[in-house]
Every structure is written in C-alpha cells, then in structure tokens.
Amino acid sequence: MKKQETNSLEKIVSFCKRRGFVYPSSEIYGGFGAIYDYGHYGILLKNNIRDAWWRAMVQLREDVVGLDSAIFMHPQTWVASGHVAGFNDPQVDCKECKNRFRADHLLEEFGLNLDKATLEEINKALDELRQDKKLKCPVCGSKNLTEAKVFSLMVKSNLGSPTDELSEKSVVYLRPETCGGIYLEYKNVLDTLHPKLPFGIAQVGKAFRNEIVARQFIFRTREFEQMEMQYFLKPEQMEEKYEKWKQLRWDWYLEYGIPKDKIHWYKHEKLAHYASQAYDIEFDFQALGGFKEVEGIHARGDWDLSQHAKSSGADLTYFDDETKERLLPHIMETSVGLNRLLLMFLDNAYTEEDVDPSSAEASEGRGEQRAVLKIDKRLAPVKIAIFPLLKNKPNLVAKAREIYLALRTKYFCEFDDNGNIGKRYRRQDEIGTPYCVTVDFETLEKDDSVTVRDRDSMKQERVPIKDLEQFFLEKFKS
Numbered sequence: 001m002k003k004q005e006t007n008s009l010e011k012i013v014s015f016c017k018r019r020g021f022v023y024p025s026s027e028i029y030g031g032f033g034a035i036y037d038y039g040h041y042g043i044l045l046k047n048n049i050r051d052a053w054w055r056a057m058v059q060l061r062e063d064v065v066g067l068d069s070a071i072f073m074h075p076q077t078w079v080a081s082g083h084v085a086g087f088n089d090p091q092v093d094c095k096e097c098k099n100r101f102r103a104d105h106l107l108e109e110f111g112l113n114l115d116k117a118t119l120e121e122i123n124k125a126l127d128e129l130r131q132d133k134k135l136k137c138p139v140c141g142s143k144n145l146t147e148a149k150v151f152s153l154m155v156k157s158n159l160g161s162p163t164d165e166l167s168e169k170s171v172v173y174l175r176p177e178t179c180g181g182i183y184l185e186y187k188n189v190l191d192t193l194h195p196k197l198p199f200g201i202a203q204v205g206k207a208f209r210n211e212i213v214a215r216q217f218i219f220r221t222r223e224f225e226q227m228e229m230q231y232f233l234k235p236e237q238m239e240e241k242y243e244k245w246k247q248l249r250w251d252w253y254l255e256y257g258i259p260k261d262k263i264h265w266y267k268h269e270k271l272a273h274y275a276s277q278a279y280d281i282e283f284d285f286q287a288l289g290g291f292k293e294v295e296g297i298h299a300r301g302d303w304d305l306s307q308h309a310k311s312s313g314a315d316l317t318y319f320d321d322e323t324k325e326r327l328l329p330h331i332m333e334t335s336v337g338l339n340r341l342l343l344m345f346l347d348n349a350y351t352e353e354d355v356d357p358s359s360a361e362a363s364e365g366r367g368e369q370r371a372v373l374k375i376d377k378r379l380a381p382v383k384i385a386i387f388p389l390l391k392n393k394p395n396l397v398a399k400a401r402e403i404y405l406a407l408r409t410k411y412f413c414e415f416d417d418n419g420n421i422g423k424r425y426r427r428q429d430e431i432g433t434p435y436c437v438t439v440d441f442e443t444l445e446k447d448d449s450v451t452v453r454d455r456d457s458m459k460q461e462r463v464p465i466k467d468l469e470q471f472f473l474e475k476f477k478s
Helices: 009-018 040-059 076-080 103-108 119-131 179-193 235-255 303-312 338-349 394-407 421-431 441-447 465-475
Strands: 022-024 036-038 064-066 088-093 100-102 149-152 155-158 171-174 199-208 223-233 263-267 277-285 290-301 318-320 325-327 330-337 350-354 369-373 384-388 413-415 435-439 449-454 460-464
Touching (some): 009 338, 009 350, 036 040, 040 064, 040 199, 040 223, 040 235, 040 338, 076 179, 088 119, 100 103, 179 199, 179 223, 179 303, 223 338, 235 277, 263 290, 290 303, 330 338, 369 421, 384 394, 384 421, 394 435, 394 465, 421 435, 435 465, 441 449, 441 460, 449 465, 460 465
Parallel strands (some): 064 199, 384 413, 384 435
Antiparallel strands (some): 022 036, 088 100, 155 171, 199 223, 223 330, 277 290, 290 330, 318 325, 435 449
C-alpha cells in the first residue's frame, strides 16, 4: 500500500472534528479562542493515553504514589514559587489592527532564538529590525508595533462573593502547572504513607495559562492537562536517577508505537537558576512542521521545597532513619502535556493510503483509497466493532448484538449496522478500531463462526464465536 501526502494541520483539525475527536469550544457562539472540547472518540483516546502513562508511572512502580490536588491553592503558593513575579512572556501590540503577539515568536521569523532572553535583549533585537525596516505586523503588515512589555501568564480569579472587588488581597490564581499541588502535599504524603527516599508523587490535572497567542490547535491552549511526576531524592542520587528516568520515559514512547526517528532529545543550554539539567523529548510533528516539545525532564535541586518552607514556615525536611540525619530532598521532574500527546499520536497514526487493487476489499468495490488511524491497539478509542451483515435481517442483528454485549464487558466495543460493510470498515479504520467482527449467513446456517478483520493488514479470518474471548485476549496482549 502506498501512503499519501504528509498530514497538514488543516487535515488533522478537519479529521478531529469530522470523526468526533476534538471540537472547537462554544462554536454556536462563534467559538472561544484556543479552547477545545473533546468528543466521544477524543476523550476515549485521551483517557487511554492517560491510563497508559499512569500504569507506567504509578501502577508498575513501588516508589511512586498518586495525587489529585486542587486547581485552587493558597495565593502565597505562587508568590513563593516565583510565578507571580516572573511567570510572563514578552508582548508586542500592533497599533493598527490591535492584534498582539509574543515578541520572541516575532523574532523567530528572522531566525533569532531569544526564548530565554531578558526584556531588554528582546527590545534591542526589535529595535535593530525596526531600523532595518524589516519589523512589521504578521496580520496587517503595519510597521507600527509597540515595544515589548511584560504579559503575565497567570489566570486570575477570586473566591467568595461574586460581587467582591477583585483586589490583590482577594485574588486567587488558577494553577499554571500541576506540580505546585505536589509540593504542598509533600509533607502530608510523608506523614501518612511514610515513603523512603527516593520516591515520587504523580498526578494528572488541568492547568491554565493566559497565553498571548495560543496557536497550533491543541498543541498550545489556555486550558490544558498535564501529567507530572516529582521525584524526591538525595542530592548524590540525582545523576543516576536522572539518567534512569530519561531512559524510562524515552522507552515509553517507543513502546506505544512512536518511531525512534520521530523523537529526539533537546538539551536546554539556558537553565533556570535552580536547575542543573533540563532535557525535552521532542516529536517531529508533520502537522506542525517539525520537532516540538512534548515532555520535559528537569533536575530542579531543592529550590521548590526550600521556597515553600521559607514562605510557609513549615518543616519540609526528610528524616533518614539509616543515617539519622535530616535533609531537604532534591527534585527530579517529568512533565508531559496530555493534549500534546493526543495530537502526537494522531499525527503519527493518521494515514491516507492506496488500497492494493488485488486485495479482497478492492475487488469487492470498497474503494481504492482509505484513511486509517494506525495507532497502538491499547490506545485505540474503540477496540472491537461488531456488525450484522445486513441490518434488515433480525436473526443477524440479534446474533451480532449478543456478541457485542458479551465482548463489551471486557473491551470498549461499538455496534454498527449503518450502511454497507465497506463503509462500516472505512469508518472504523478512520477512528483506529483494530478489529471488526461481522456476523453473516454462514454464522447462522453453517459454522457458528464470524469474520474478524484486521485494521492494518485488512486480512480476514473465520473465528468460532466460542473462541472469540481467547482470540482477542491473545491479540491485545501485545
């Protein structure tokens, strides 16, 4: 089979809406910028990715425990962490069309990477482009752009009466990252579960960032989900454990079908003052035109706990029973965007290909092309689809529903009797269903078996109904 052209962002966005993976939020009111809702197949896929991460990070480990911390936290949390003072991006406004842009993104268009630069350095680079008459608005072309200024990424809210004035005393923040809750509950985890160093705390949850320009579909949004694990250890353990976790996280991507040549490590040269190492796993997105970050792995030192200990007055030290010493653990972090992973898996799996003209499906008039989501079977939104050959034959429908009701207790299944078999195959191909089961006249009149069709190879085989449970047990082992 010959694969068709590469996936464009427009193609992926169209597919996601057409097949019920991702919808624009509030679309009947004209939409709401950079906010998206996940449809039936989208939430199934997202949950499967989340569960695969949780299984690897928590279920299969003895040194990591789970947490689900609140979105709202005491406002002092974000003062102590440095977010209130320093969590911002450089903003540039167009005085003509009133659009606003991230200054570092404007500079990227000229090959200048000033991601970690100071505001002064960014404005100096903008001034040089102005002098050369190169700086202009990407939307209207105007050269009347402001200097860069600080734009806070924190999303403010308030708790209490909705009529209360939103003052600095009453303001609370929607968390910009989920790890804050882990640091605040670290002491409770120590006191209740008594873990031994090294140990980790993992959680999945929503985070919110007031992005200047949220772009690239669900890759960068103002509301998103993070899957994070903070690993607490002794300083002398950092180098060994850091390399170990890098390998574990790299292997996870390969296990779930991401090719080696589509991911690489990006080493941060400019580090935060508290960090000793920072690497990102980047995926080569066809739809986004190149490698983009999906996960960060960072050695953070003891900065987070020391800041919260200082700000709160709480004792966040760990008592080592063996050495009889108290220490403030250092932290190694893995942080991955769940929304980005969903886009990564779709980008990697969505395929448009020519069907072999000599194949059974082509000869039966089921088309010369197909769109298929070649995703790992464990992540597929629907695992098995069950069809009656004809919807107007009650005996076929009854038998197909009987099989469907039996299989859905163990797998997420779909019953489909809409349209001819070829169209049903194509629908299931496109949402990534690994196997389709068809009940036909031979089932009822001859051998009490069904046709099981494989998504990727399109090969079909007859399987006795009594053997289906064992058949799929074997298929979903790998």
